[in-house]
Amino acid sequence: MTAISGTGPHRVLVTGATGFVGRSIVQGLVGRGHTVFAGSRGGEALPGARGLPLDVTDPGSVLRAVGEADPDAVIHLVGIIQEEGAQTFGRVHVEGTRHVLAATPRRARYLHMSALGADEQSASRYSATKGEAERLVRESGLAWTIFRPSLVFGVGDDFFGRVLRELVTAAPVVPQIGDGSFPFRPVSVEDVALAFAGALDRPETAGQTYALTGPEEYTFRELLDQEQAALGQHRPVMPVPLALMNLAVPLMQVLPHPPITRDQYAMLKAGNTAPNEPARTVFDLPMHRLPERLPQIVEAARRR
Template identity: 25%
Template sequence: MDEKRSETDTARNLVIGGTGLVGGYIVEQLLRVGQRPFVLSRSHRSTPGVDWFRGDLEKPESLKFPAFTTLFCTADAILLANALPRLFNLSLKRIVVFSSTSVLTKQDTEVEAEREMIGKLADAERAIAAACEQHNVGWTILRPTLIYAEGRDTNITPLSRLIRRFKFMPLVGGAPGLRQPVHAEDLAIGALAAASSRAAINKFYSLPGAETLSYREMIGRIFDGLGMPRRTIPVPPLLWRAGFFLAKPLYPDANVAMGIRMMKDMTFDSTPAMRDFGWNPRAFNLAFDRHDDPTT
C-alpha cells in the first residue's frame, strides 16, 4: 500500500499548450483532482498550484523539466515531434497528443498550403508514435473535430462575431455538409481519461461532439446562442468562387475552399473512444455573453 501511495505522490504531469484553450482546461482538470502540474510557457507566469517552466517548442534546447510521468500536448504536434527527444525521461510512461481530424478531411484540399500543412501533421503523428514506441512510452493521439468554447475559440466564436456584425450569414450551396462540434472542456476531460486507460495505449482516436448537425443547422444554433433570429442566405458554389473577393470582408482569414467545405460532410465515429475511455461529450447548445463581442 505504501509503495502505491509513493507512486501516486511522485507522479507528475507536464502540459505543453497549457496557456491555450484545451490545454488550459487540462490544467484546470488536473488542479481539480489535486494534481500539481508542470506547465510550459514562453513567458513568465504564476498560478497557484501550478509549476510553470519557461521554454519554447521551437527551441528544444530550452526545454528543461524535472522528471514527469505523463505528457499532455495540445500545442503544435509538428513542433512536438521535433522536440520530443528532449522530453523523454526514465519516469515518462504516457503521452497524449492532440492532432486534428483535418489529417483525414483535408488531404485533397485544393489549397496547396493546406495540403502541405496536413502532410507535415501526418508525418508528425507517425514520428511521435515511432519515437514513443522506441522509448517504450505509451502514446495516444487524439483528433478532435470543430473545437469551440463560447467567446474563446477560433472556430465558432469568429462566426458569432460575423453574425453579430452583419446580422446574417451566407451559406455556400445551402451548407448541407455535416459537422460535429466539440467543446474544449470535454476534450480536456477526454485527454485525462485516455491517459488513464490501458485500452487507449498506442492508438489514434477521432473525438467528435455529441451531435451531428448540418453546417446550416450549426450556424442556426449560433444565431440561437446569440438570441438573434436565424437569417441565412444560400450562395451557389459558382457564385461563391466568382465573387470570393467581394465576400472576403465577411471572412478576412478565409480562402475559397473554406466556403466550398460547407457542402462537405466531415463526420467521425466516436465508438472507439467511448469504448476505450468513456468519451461522453456534451450537446451543441451555445450561450454567448455580450462581452464575447469585441465591438461592444
C-alpha cells in the same frame, strides 16, 4: 514500448497549456492530484500549475522545459489555426512535434492533440501538417495516444465565439457556404479534457488513436441557425455558390484579418465528423450538448 503505470499522481508537462483547450486540461489534471507544469511561450503559471517557458519551435527551449519538469507524462497541445510570419503550420505542427518527441523521456507517457481530418494528403495545410505530426508520433517509439477532436466548443473558443459569430453578425444577411450540408460533430472542451486526463489512468490506451466528437451531428446550415438562436437574432440566410466562394476566399487573404482563411474554407467544405465511440465509452465522457452551451459562449464573446 514502456511507460508509466496507470496509478498516479504523475508529473505532467503540458505544452500549449495557456490556450483554450490547455487551460481546461491543466485544471482537470490539477484536480486529479497530478503535479502539473504549464508550458507556454510566456511561461505563465496557472492555478495549481507551475509555469515554464516553452517554445516548441526552439529545440533548446523544449529541452530546458523538459529538464526542469522531469515529467513522466507529456501532453502536447500546441497548434495554430492561422499562419502568421514565421509561425507556419509546418514549423509549429511538424517541427514543433519533432522537438517535443525528441525531448520526451523514453519512459514517459505521451499524449498528442491532433485534429479530426488529419491527413498528409489533405488540401488543407492545417490538416496535412497535423497528419505529418501524427506519423512522427507513431514512429517515435514512445507510449503514445493520439486524440483527434472535432470543433471544440466552450467559453473562449475560436470557432463559435469568434469565426461563426462574426459570420452571422457582419452583414444584414448571413452567408451560407454552398448548400450548407457539410457535416460537423462539435465536442465540448470539458469532454476533451476528460479524455486526456483519463488516458493517463489507462495504460491500455497507449498506441491508440481516438476521435473526439460530441453527441450530435449538425450541418453547416444548422450551425448557422444555432448561432443565430444563441445570439437572439433572425437574419435571412443567403447561400453563396461554391464557385463564387472559390474566387472570393483568395481575395480575402489581402485583409489584415480575413473573415475566413484558405485552410478554414477547405476544412469547412470537407466537413468534420466521426462517431463518438469508442472514446465516449473508454473515457466515460458525459457528452455535453452544444445548444445548451452556445448562449454562454456567445455572451462571453460579446463581453470581450
